[in-house]
Each structure stands twice: as structure tokens, then as C-alpha cells.
Amino acid sequence: MSRLTIIVAATLTNGIGQNSRLPWRLPKEMAYFARITNNAPDGTMNAVIMGRNTWESIPYKFRPLPKRANIVISSNKHYELMPPDAPTPPAPVYLHSNLDTALDRLSHSEWMESPIHRSFVIGGASLYRDTLALPPSSGRFVDRVLLTRILSPAFEDCDVYMPDFLDTTGDGKWRRASHEELQEWAGFEVPEGVQEENNIKYEFQMWVR
Ligand code: FOL
Secondary structure, three states: OEEEEEEEEEEOOOEEEEOOEOOOOOHHHHHHHHHHHHOOOOOOEEEEEEEHHHHHHOOHHHOOOOOOEEEEEOOOOOOOOOOOOOOOOOOOEEEEOOHHHHHHHHOOHHHOOOOEEEEEEOOOHHHHHHHHOOOHHHOEEEEEEEEEEEEEOOOOOOOEEOOOHHHOOOOOOOEEOOHHHHHHHHOOOOOOOOEEEOOEEEEEEEEEO
């Protein structure tokens, strides 16, 4: 039974990217991403699962994302995650050619010294689509979305969009959790209501099914 949490920042029309990067610069929002995905009980570690484009969008100095097990999916089995002369990565990092083997990896024994606590799908659009399509009956599915809703401006020039998960009919209805539920799950205080940074308004939300 491996439940997955999607974490994403998206506009009201579900825009998530532009020119292979995030369309905004929101340091406090990014700090929230880092804190949520890092936060695991002593002796455990969280996993972050991402597609190849998302891996390449993370600045060199931050990848692999430290203190998290990084799992990258690329159908190109010969994709070079790191330059051949790169130093030993500061966090575990694995390449998988499909979602099934990537999810199998989560339950493998090499994590015994540091079992996986939570698994986060961190993008991009096609991995969000593929993981949202996993049927709840399969035991491995997305039961939670940590959505940072970018309220304004509209960022109409996005060129990558996440699927509208609230629109996916069947397979369980999504419910917006209360702010208290979000904080309880996060394990720390999360700012409530509309946030503003660099003249951009956004809100931290949690959706469950
Ligand atoms: N979810 C949310 N809520 N916000 C995001 O910006 C976001 N970004 C991605 C996926 N889900 C998200 C994918 N893009 C880094 C960079 C890009 C990225 C994800 C992570 C990154 O560099 N993270 C560092 C933090 C560096 C810092 O503090 O500035 C990390 O350690 O997590």
C-alpha cells in the first residue's frame, strides 16, 4: 500500500511552468515545498518522484534534492542523471524508465536503514497526469494534493499545465481539507489565507480523497 502525495504550485487555470522553469519566484513558497518534502521522523526519509524535465529544471546546486530520496523517470534508459565526473551525490538518486518500477523502488529493502516515510510526486505535467490516473483500487494511488494556488496575476503565458485533478470524474471525489488538517499533516504551522510575495498572491491548500 503506497499512497502518493502530489505537491504543486498552479495558477487558477492550472499553469505550472513556462520556458522549462517555474513562472514565478516565490522564496517563501519554495521554502514551504522544501520543508514539507523534507519533514520526516528521525531515521526515516521522504521520497520525491519526478519526471526528467522537472529534474532538469532544478538548479544544479540543489539536485539531487538533499535529505530526500530522489527518483527520476525517463523513458531514455541511457539518460545521464549526473555528469560522469560529478562528485558522489549528497542524497540517493535513482533513474527509472517507467512509473511502475519507480513505485516498486519505494518498497525495496535498500531503504531499510532509512525507510521511506512519505512519497511526493513533484511533477511535471505528464507525471501528475500518470499518477492521478492510478486507480484507488490498485493500492498505489494519489490520495492527497498539496496545492499552492497562485491567485494573481493570471500568468497567462504558461506553456505547461497540470491536469485539472478536481475535474477527474469517478475514482473518488476530492474534498478540500481544512487548514487545521493541513497543519496537522504538515507537522508545522502553515500560514493561512491569501499570502503575498513579489506582488503575487497565493494560498496553501490541501485536497484529499
Ligand atoms: N510545489 C510547490 N508548492 N512549489 C514549487 O515551487 C514546486 N516546484 C516543483 C514541484 N512542486 C512544487 C518543481 N520544481 C526546487 C526547484 C524547482 C522545483 C522544485 C524544487 C528546489 O531547488 N528546491 C530546493 C529549495 C531551494 C530553496 O530553498 O530555494 C529544495 O531543497 O527543495
